[in-house]
Amino acid sequence: MRYRPFGVSGMAVSALTLRLADSSRLRANDWRALVFTALENGINSFQIEGDSPELLRGASEAFASVERHLLFLTWRVRGDAATLGQQAVDSLLGSAFEGLGLSYLDLVLVNDPLGPALPFAFDAGLRSLHHSRAVRGVGVASRGDIDPGLLKSGLISAVSSPFNLSSGWADRHRIRHASQHDFAVIGEDFWPQALREGGEMAGPKPSLWRRRSDPLADIGGYEFLHATQGWSGEDICLGYALTEPSLSTIRITADTRADVERLAAVVERDLPNGVCAQIEMARFSAQEREKAEGRT
Numbered sequence: 027m028r029y030r031p032f033g034v035s036g037m038a039v040s041a042l043t044l045r046l047a048d049s050s051r052l053r054a055n056d057w058r059a060l061v062f063t064a065l066e067n068g069i070n071s072f073q074i075e076g077d078s079p080e081l082l083r084g085a086s087e088a089f090a091s092v093e094r095h096l097l098f099l100t101w102r103v104r105g106d107a108a109t110l111g112q113q114a115v116d117s118l119l120g121s122a123f124e125g126l127g128l129s130y131l132d133l134v135l136v137n138d139p140l141g142p143a144l145p146f147a148f149d150a151g152l153r154s155l156h157h158s159r160a161v162r163g164v165g166v167a168s169r170g171d172i173d174p175g176l177l178k179s180g181l182i183s184a185v186s187s188p189f190n191l192s193s194g195w196a197d198r199h200r201i202r203h204a205s206q207h208d209f210a211v212i213g214e215d216f217w218p219q220a221l222r223e224g225g226e227m228a229g230p231k232p233s234l235w236r237r238r239s240d241p242l243a244d245i246g247g248y249e250f251l252h253a254t255q256g257w258s259g260e261d262i263c264l265g266y267a268l269t270e271p272s273l274s275t276i277r278i279t280a281d282t283r284a285d286v287e288r289l290a291a292v293v294e295r296d297l298p299n300g301v302c303a304q305i306e307m308a309r310f311s312a313q314e315r316e317k318a319e320g321r322t
Contacts, residue, residue: 027068028293032098032274033183033210035163037132039071039098041268041293043212043275044286046085048076052281057084063283065092067290071275073135074126075102082125090127100133100165107139115151123160130160135186135212138168142175153181165212171200177209188215189273191266191305205272213276216267217260221248250304257298264289265297266305
């Protein structure tokens with residue numbers, strides 16, 4: 027496993043962050059085994075997105091086996107951030123601190139409120155926890171531009187944003203701009219849903235006539251994701267995201283110990299020769315097709 031600085035926090039986090047979200051299929055023993063497997067493979071960063079008793083019990087038992095300062099634990103607050111209030115703070119205290127048995131959280135991650143500030147009661151609650159060191163940092167998850175006023179509020183220290191092999195200029199600019207201004211950046215959605223479901227991003231095969239007239243017709247697909255020996259499409263997508271230096275860590279989701287081990291192994295692998303070039307050609311070709319379709 028490789029480690030990267032988490033912004034200016036002084037903490038080194040694993041290149042991968044394991045997401046722990048509620049699942050009706052997993053019992054406390056399963057969650058404990060999943061976290062132990064991650065720890066055994068060098069993952070020290072976890073993002074908790076659920077509050078089911080099974081998840082909290084299993085994760086807390088596993089976390090208790092490691093010295094707290096060696097872990098980086100993020101609590102994800104779901105829902106419309108613009109409507110959060112004191113109840114959300116109380117829920118955070120009950121689930122994260124009591125449920126997981128924690129004395130502090132490294133990061134609380136909320137959705138973008140799409141404005142210059144979080145709701146007053148929620149903001150005040152987070153600032154109080156931050157002042158007491160019970161919450162070490164607050165992050166914002168966004169797929170768009172974050173209001174500059176929010177970033178300058180003195181509360182936000184991290185940004186969570188999609189980044190994958192199909193990311194365009196907007197996503198790339200967002201994460202690099204955040205990194206340049208000393209925000210830690212968490213990469214989300216490294217394996218796009220469209221590719222996960224069969225490669226719809228590749229688009230339909232052009233007609234014979236178009237192949238004769240379009241020089242990009244045969245180079246714009248993502249078929250190589252399913253035809254690279256020794257690599258799955260998910261592994262290639264993760265390997266590509268790991269090449270982005272602006273990312274402090276990349277969030278992964280895995281339901282089995284085998285998946286955790288496989289994804290952790292990708293960190294130490296180099297992408298096969300030619301794959302990065304194929305990715306760039308596919309992305310460029312897709313962008314050009316979108317422009318062409320917009321002109322027709």
